[in-house]
Amino acid sequence: MTYHLKEMFYSLQGEGAQVGRPAIFCRFTGCNLWSGREVDRAQAKCRFCDTDFRGTNGINGGRYADVDALVQKICALWPNTAVRPYIICTGGEPLLQLDAALIAALRQRECEIAVETNGTLPAPAGLNWICVSPKAGAPLRQTSGDELKLVYPQYAALPEQFTGLAFRYFFLQPLADANCAAHTAQAIDYCKSHPQWRLSIQTHKLLDIP
Numbered sequence: 001m002t003y004h005l006k007e008m009f010y011s012l013q014g015e016g017a018q019v020g021r022p023a024i025f026c027r028f029t030g031c032n033l034w035s036g037r038e039v040d041r042a043q044a045k046c047r048f049c050d051t052d053f054r055g056t057n058g059i060n061g062g063r064y065a066d067v068d069a070l071v072q073k074i075c076a077l078w079p080n081t082a083v084r085p086y087i088i089c090t091g092g093e094p095l096l097q098l099d100a101a102l103i104a105a106l107r108q109r110e111c112e113i114a115v116e117t118n119g120t121l122p123a124p125a126g127l128n129w130i131c132v133s134p135k136a137g138a139p140l141r142q143t144s145g146d147e148l149k150l151v152y153p154q155y156a157a158l159p160e161q162f163t164g165l166a167f168r169y170f171f172l173q174p175l176a177d178a179n180c181a182a183h184t185a186q187a188i189d190y191c192k193s194h195p196q197w198r199l200s201i202q203t204h205k206l207l208d209i210p
């Protein structure tokens with residue numbers, strides 16, 4: 001199948017339990033909760049998205065005609081080292097495109113595969129790290145994984161709704177908007193009074209790296 005990538009770049013994981021870890025980001029185009037057009041944002045199921053995932057015009061973006069072409073490009077972004085490549089599949093919604101063939105080809109190249117997903121689609125087998133970020137009003141179908149990273153606050157997606165799910169780590173990530181400082185203070189208070197939860201700061205934005 002043809003894979004549509006917005007961009008691919010080598011950076012550090014900015015968020016969550018793997019923060020600071022060198023990683024290749026593969027940003028797939030498209031999402032099932034928003035078209036990505038500003039004119040549609042107010043009507044979208046997910047309205048706070050901070051990411052441009054439309055089109056294939058970013059760095060290393062494009063239409064990759066088959067698995068081999070994509071995997072070759074991904075692996076070329078990793079430095080020449082004995083350390084296994086760490087690949088973060090994000091988007092948009094990566095589970096719309098990440099299939100068994102791509103997972104198998106990456107595993108064959110000794111890659112570790114992580115996903116950042118909104119949890120509305122079940123994760124395929126063979127992933128090394130699953131980060132689910134539930135969205136208020138959207139069905140949650142992937143209810144287990146490594147970390148649950150809730151953008152906070154979302155008044156129709158309260159942390160209490162998720163605490164019983166089968167994740168190793170529970171993070172609140174302050175909603176990045178004009179009131180981010182207030183959301184951060186609120187998230188800190190929540191974590192301190194509910195210590196199952198940890199704070200996830202989007203460190204790449206502070207550092208001004210991709």
Ligand SMILES: C[S@@+](CC[C@H](N)C(=O)[O-])C[C@H]1O[C@@H](n2cnc3c(N)ncnc32)[C@H](O)[C@@H]1O
Binds near residue numbers: 031048049117151175
């Ligand atoms: C752009 S999304 C792509 C992956 C997937 N569609 C998802 O929502 O998890 C990557 C991460 O950024 C988070 N995110 C998106 N917009 C945000 C915002 N305005 N403030 C904080 N986190 C945000 C998402 O919740 C998700 O954890």
Ligand SMILES: Nc1nc2[nH]cc(C(=O)O)c2c(=O)[nH]1
Binds near residue numbers: 011090116204209
């Ligand atoms: N550095 C960095 N870390 C990230 N963690 C999740 C990201 C995403 O957009 O999914 C992201 C991103 O875009 N950049």
Ligand code: SF4
Binds near residue numbers: 033048049050053
């Ligand atoms: S689900 Fe993820 S990619 Fe889609 S609009 Fe929301 S934050 Fe953006």
Ligand SMILES: [Mg+2]
Binds near residue numbers: 051
């Ligand atoms: Mg991002």
